[in-house]
Amino acid sequence: MIDTHAHIYASEFDQDREQVVARALQQGIERILLPNIDVASIQPMLATEAAYPDICRSMMGLHPCYVDQDIKQTLSEIESWFDKHHFIAVGEIGIDLYWDKTFQQEQEYAFVTQLNWAKERDLPVVIHTRDSIEQTLQLLKNEQDGSLRGVFHCFGGSVAEAKAINDLGFHLGLGGVSTFKNGGMDKVIPHLDMNYVILETDCPYLTPTPHRGKRNEPAYTQLIAQRVADLRQLTLQQIDTLTTNNAVTLFNL
Incomplete structure (x- = not known):
C-alpha cells in the first residue's frame, strides 16, 4: 500500500519519526510520498527521504498557501x-x-507556472484545491495539452466534480475525509472510477475516524483503504492492489 501524500x-x-515509519511498515504501507510546500520545507523533506530511501520519495513545488508578493x-x-x-x-x-483571496492572481500565476514545469519535465502534478475547484479546473483545461x-x-x-x-x-486522492461520518463521501465513493483512485493521509492533518482530533500518520492509510473497500463492497486486498497499481503508474515508482 502507498501513502501518496504525507508530510512526515x-x-x-520530530520526536518519533522512526516509530511512525515502523508503524506504517507494520500496517503494510511500503511507500510514503512526500509533497513539498515551501522553501523552508525542502531541507527537512530531503533529509527524511535520505533517512528512508527505500520508503520515501519526494516531490518539489510551492503550496498555494505559501504564495505571496515575492x-x-x-x-x-x-x-x-x-x-x-x-x-x-x-x-x-x-x-x-x-482562508484568504489576497494573492489569488499570484496563486493562479504560480499554479500555471508549475504546470508548465511538469510539462517540460514530463512529471505528474499533485494539486491542492480548496474553495477553488472551478478556477482550478478551468486553468487546467487551458494548460492540458495531453501530457x-x-x-x-x-x-x-461531488460525483460530477470527480468526473x-x-x-x-x-486521479483522485482519497484520504481521511472519506471516513468522516458527515463528510458526504459515502454517497460519492461508490460511483468513482477506481482506475483513477489513489490513497493518502495528508498527515499530520485530516486524521481518519476513529482517531479524529489526534495527529494523522501513514499507518492510517489502511483505515482509509478499508473504508473505500466497504463502500465499494470489495476486499481490502482488492483496494490495496488497485490503488497501489494506480499510484505506481502515476508516479512512475
Missing part, C-alpha cells in the same frame, strides 16, 4: 532544485481561496 518531514514528527523569486528558488535532485512529481501546487497528469489530492467533492477531474486525465 514536518516538525510534528512569488517570482520563490518560484525561481523552488525550480532550481529540479537540477539538483530527482523528484517524482511537481507538488504540492494549486489554488486555495479558503499533463496527476492527482487532485484530498478529494472531497470532470477524470475527464482531464487526473
Whole structure:
C-alpha cells in the first residue's frame, strides 16, 4: 500500500519519526510520498527521504498557501532544485481561496507556472484545491495539452466534480475525509472510477475516524483503504492492489 501524500518531514514528527515509519511498515504501507510546500520545507523533506530511501520519495513545488508578493523569486528558488535532485512529481501546487483571496492572481500565476514545469519535465502534478475547484479546473483545461497528469489530492467533492477531474486525465486522492461520518463521501465513493483512485493521509492533518482530533500518520492509510473497500463492497486486498497499481503508474515508482 502507498501513502501518496504525507508530510512526515514536518516538525510534528520530530520526536518519533522512526516509530511512525515502523508503524506504517507494520500496517503494510511500503511507500510514503512526500509533497513539498515551501522553501523552508525542502531541507527537512530531503533529509527524511535520505533517512528512508527505500520508503520515501519526494516531490518539489510551492503550496498555494505559501504564495505571496515575492512569488517570482520563490518560484525561481523552488525550480532550481529540479537540477539538483530527482523528484517524482511537481507538488504540492494549486489554488486555495479558503482562508484568504489576497494573492489569488499570484496563486493562479504560480499554479500555471508549475504546470508548465511538469510539462517540460514530463512529471505528474499533485494539486491542492480548496474553495477553488472551478478556477482550478478551468486553468487546467487551458494548460492540458495531453501530457499533463496527476492527482487532485484530498478529494472531497461531488460525483460530477470527480468526473470532470477524470475527464482531464487526473486521479483522485482519497484520504481521511472519506471516513468522516458527515463528510458526504459515502454517497460519492461508490460511483468513482477506481482506475483513477489513489490513497493518502495528508498527515499530520485530516486524521481518519476513529482517531479524529489526534495527529494523522501513514499507518492510517489502511483505515482509509478499508473504508473505500466497504463502500465499494470489495476486499481490502482488492483496494490495496488497485490503488497501489494506480499510484505506481502515476508516479512512475
